[in-house]
Amino acid sequence: MTVLVTGGAGYIGSHMVLALTDAGEDVVVLDNLTTGFSWAIAPQAKLIEGDIADEALVELIIKENNVNSVVHFAGSIVVPDSVTDPLGYYLNNTVKSRALMAAVVKAGVKNFIFSSTAAVYGNPESMPVFETATPLPISPYGTSKLMTELMLRDSHFAYGLNYVALRYFNVAGADPKGRSGQSTPRATHLIKVACQTVLGQRPSMDVFGTDYETPDGTCLRDYIHVSDLIAAHMDALAHLRRGGESGIFNCGYGKGYSVLEVIAAVANAAGKPVNHKLSPRRPGDPAGIVAGADKVREILGWKPKHADLDFIVASALAWEKHLERRNATI
Numbered sequence: 001m002t003v004l005v006t007g008g009a010g011y012i013g014s015h016m017v018l019a020l021t022d023a024g025e026d027v028v029v030l031d032n033l034t035t036g037f038s039w040a041i042a043p044q045a046k047l048i049e050g051d052i053a054d055e056a057l058v059e060l061i062i063k064e065n066n067v068n069s070v071v072h073f074a075g076s077i078v079v080p081d082s083v084t085d086p087l088g089y090y091l092n093n094t095v096k097s098r099a100l101m102a103a104v105v106k107a108g109v110k111n112f113i114f115s116s117t118a119a120v121y122g123n124p125e126s127m128p129v130f131e132t133a134t135p136l137p138i139s140p141y142g143t144s145k146l147m148t149e150l151m152l153r154d155s156h157f158a159y160g161l162n163y164v165a166l167r168y169f170n171v172a173g174a175d176p177k178g179r180s181g182q183s184t185p186r187a188t189h190l191i192k193v194a195c196q197t198v199l200g201q202r203p204s205m206d207v208f209g210t211d212y213e214t215p216d217g218t219c220l221r222d223y224i225h226v227s228d229l230i231a232a233h234m235d236a237l238a239h240l241r242r243g244g245e246s247g248i249f250n251c252g253y254g255k256g257y258s259v260l261e262v263i264a265a266v267a268n269a270a271g272k273p274v275n276h277k278l279s280p281r282r283p284g285d286p287a288g289i290v291a292g293a294d295k296v297r298e299i300l301g302w303k304p305k306h307a308d309l310d311f312i313v314a315s316a317l318a319w320e321k322h323l324e325r326r327n328a329t330i
Contacts, residue, residue: 002026002065003237004109006052006100007074008045009036011187012115012171014180015230016071017042023234028065030058031074040180053096058103069111069237070104072097075144078188079119079284082141093144098151105159111240112152112163113233118222118250120146120167123286127256128222130292131167131248139284149248156246164236164300169222169252169291171229173312174319181226181319190259191223191313194266195320198274205274207259209281212288218259220288222252225306225315235300249300252291253307265313 003020007013008029013036020027027045030052041047046065050057052074061067075093076082082089097114104112119142120135137143148165155161172191174181182192197205210217232251240246257265263274296302306312 001068002028004028004030004061004065004067004070005045006030006070006072007036009033009038009041009047010073011182011184012226012229013073014040015175015226016073016233017045018175018179019230019234021045026065028061028067030061035184037183040183042179051096053099055099055103055106058100059107062104062107062109067107067109069113069240070100070109071113071233071237072100073115075115077141079139079141080188080282082139082144083283086140089140089144093141094147097148101151101155101161105155105161110160110162111237112161113236113240114148114152114163114165116149116165116167116248117142117145118167118169118252118289118291120149121289124289127288127290128254128292129250129289131250131295138286141284162240163246164240165248166229166232166236167248167250168229169224169250169289171226172223173225173227173306173315176227176315178318178322181316181322183323190221190262191266191316192320194263194274195313195317197276198266198270198272198317199320199324201320201324203275205276206279207263207276208279208285210278211281214258214288216258216260219285220256220258220290222254222256222290223262223309223312224252225304225312228304228306231304232296232300232302235302239300244299247299249296250291250293251296252293253304254291254293256288256290257309262309262313265309266317269310269313269317
């Protein structure tokens, strides 16, 4: 049986493909390559270039490849962009996810894992925030993901589509074996931006907001290594395959770091300062958000291996250096 990975040429999706192929799974990737890279896909996987909203194509892929599980990463992820282009985000993240689900249901696939986000919580009243908290997204990005979660819930009851929605906190780092990482040149992920800056690929970086009610005034986030996040996906797949109940799970370590603490960690790893300037807040950014992640451990059996900011930063910096060398030879 085969696993269909949408957005498998992207940052997180490519790591999922690596984990699946490492485990001996048959994998087919559906990606339109607007932000992903075909070279990032494990060679054992099959790539089909196309759109998840093409229901006929999705049904054909499922039929021809004997797909029995879907892991859905494809979508748009930049919070400030969602504020300026909400309809674009509702199209990419909600409307197209609905089309994908319709094709999956019609084709009879029963296992579905969804890449959701902690942005569904908005500005939580208390931290850590648990899955029982009422979702109150403050950005179209968060709302678009929440709407997809609701569609999954309703599809489960109506059609028997079994699902796990994983609410990511801040994903960072790269494959410890150096096979994949965050490769989008102008990505907005804090650790990537800081690594690019310390390597001289950017002249400087912005710290958006210094007047939040946090210890040093900058945003507080729970950073999770991408390989640990993917381990949660593998655990979710095993859970669904053995008949486990559908549900929503936070993916984070339960510890927050401020923007300035992250910049300091990057500077320490690189052995030189990160040039940065203080800038106004961005719309859609919550002051702080840290995961209550007991449920994913207790029910899915998740056991993270890289819950260390210095390790996360070191792997991200190593990947940026790899990209520099790779791009220099192209």
